[in-house]
Amino acid sequence: MARKVFVTSRPWQEAREEFLRTLRANGYLVELPAEEIDVTRALGRVTAAPVYAAISSPHYPAAAMDGIAVRAEATFTAGEGSPLELALGREAVTVDTGDPIPEGFDAVIMVEEVAFKDKGVAVIRRPAVPGQNIRPVGEDITAGELLVPAGHVLTPYDLGGMLSAGVLRVAVRPRPRVAILPTGTELVPPNPSPAPGQILESNGTMLAGQVTLWGGDPRVYPITPDDYRLLQERLLQAVAENDLVLINAGSSAGRDDYTAGLVAELGQVLTHGVATRPGKPVILGVVAGKPVIGVPGYPVSAALCAELFARPVIYYRQGLKPPRRERVRAVLGRKIYSPLGREEFVRVRLEKGGDRLVAFPTSRGAATIMALARADGIVVVPRLAEGFAAGQEVTVYLLRPLETLEGGTSSSQGQEE
Known part of the structure; x- marks a missing residue:
């Protein structure tokens, strides 16, 4: 039976773990499919089985x-x-x-x-x-030699090695097909002359970019207005055609916010609302055995919710663990105040200050996408903390490679989500 809940104080880690546990229990993250493709098209794909050399290289002196x-x-x-x-x-x-x-x-x-x-x-x-x-024969590769194991992300060098060893086809995990459903009567396609009250639909492309970086195959559907039956029809279509569905907007509790009701009607709502800022009204559900995530409409909230909840699903669906996030230590250039009760993800810019990195908080509005685009990293304020003082050393989770930051340092560490 579907549970209709809106619990804003639930830790996101707890919500995500229940979400993943449910998907594992119904076989979504366990009984992984495989497909065979040409090696020449396999860059970045994840091997579904070990790959062995068909011939030696060189195969003659x-x-x-x-x-x-x-x-x-x-x-x-x-x-x-x-x-x-x-x-x-x-x-x-x-x-x-x-x-x-x-x-x-x-x-x-x-x-x-x-x-x-x-x-x-x-x-x-x-x-x-x-x-x-x-x-000599087999100087580089010996016939029957293991070239790459299962669960390996194929690099350009792997492809060259397989072809050199006479391997022309390889079994890989399919790229998870991810449907992105932009919703809202106020949304219009991007254009230079929107009317007052019209909002340019940009989250679809942003979310598709995130999905692509994580190895998924995004499919942005046409804008769906705030019509319950039409959205129901579009959701059923997306579930039938894809492995994961992201419904953008309609996840809160307004008059035209239909996502939670739809997911509950068609499947199961596991979570409606987590204790994060931004991204509080996220919806985690399952329809026909497939994950459905309702992400908030504000772009920063949408990006964060996709990062926290869609990213691990996409990686696990490929048989991979989500990669570690690069992080650095920095001191705060300004105080961060945060209300108790919600884990806050604060965007920061990094600057070199003498022999250390200094983090400066940027705009914290959930609608300010350029603040996210221009940020170098994220500082996480725990739920039971009221913030950090200026000059306090904090951990910064990087949004861009450390070497691309001006005055960057090499003192980074790995952090698994």
């Missing part, structure tokens, strides 16, 4: 240098004072890098160490040793 292939034993008399002449085609064979070594030859002398005379004669002044400048 190959010249490692341009030069001449020789029988090493026949060159032992060569020296600076006693140059050795070799007949090309019989005692030596010209080879280029990557060429097969002719049968009966066991060394390659670099072209820089060879003088060529008329009538097909090569002159050398240094003996060769067996195996010199030859890549």
Whole structure:
């Protein structure tokens, strides 16, 4: 039976854990599917099974240098004072890098160490040793060798290695399909001349970008006005076509906020409201065994809720643990005041102050998307704290790579969510 609750004091960590536990219990995060695709299209995909080499690389003895292939034993008399002449085609064979070594030859002398005379004669002044400048079979990869394990995010180098080992197809986890449903009668497509009261729909693209960075396949649906039956129809369509649904706006308790009622009618509402600022009215539910998240309409709230609740679902759906967040220590340039009862996520800019980083809080409004775009990191104020004093050292969770920050430092640590 669906539970209709609006508990604003619930810790977000508790809500998320129940959400993930429910998804695991119904097999959504356990019975993961797989698909086979061409290796050439597999960049960034997650392997569903170990990948083994089909052939060795190289699969034949190959010249490692341009030069001449020789029988090493026949060159032992060569020296600076006693140059050795070799007949090309019989005692030596010209080879280029990557060429097969002719049968009966066991060394390659670099072209820089060879003088060529008329009538097909090569002159050398240094003996060769067996195996010199030859890549043996399997020098790089041996047939049957494990190339990458299951649950591995494929890099450009992995793709090159698999192709070199004769692997043309690879089993991967499908990218989670994520439906993004912008809702609200006041929303209009982005344009340079909106009328008073019209709001340009931008959250869909922002959320789609987040989903893409986390390995998902976002699909932004057309704007749905505040019509209960139409939204119901659109939600059912999105659930049928996707693995995860984000309903943007309509998650609060206003007259036209239908999301909680719809999810409860069609499935189960696990949480309606968490003790965070911003992002309080988030909805976590399940419809037809699939997660549905109602994210608030303000862009900063939407981004935070997607980060806290959609991000782990998307990673776990691919068989991955959410990666650790990079963090640094900094001192506050200004006091942060925060009311008791809600965990607050405060955006900050970072500046170098002597030998330390200084964090300056930016605008804290949930509607100020540019404050988020320009922020370097987030400072989290615990629910039972009233803030931090100026000059206090705090942990900053970075929104951009540390090396891109002006005056950045290398004293970062990993933090798993």
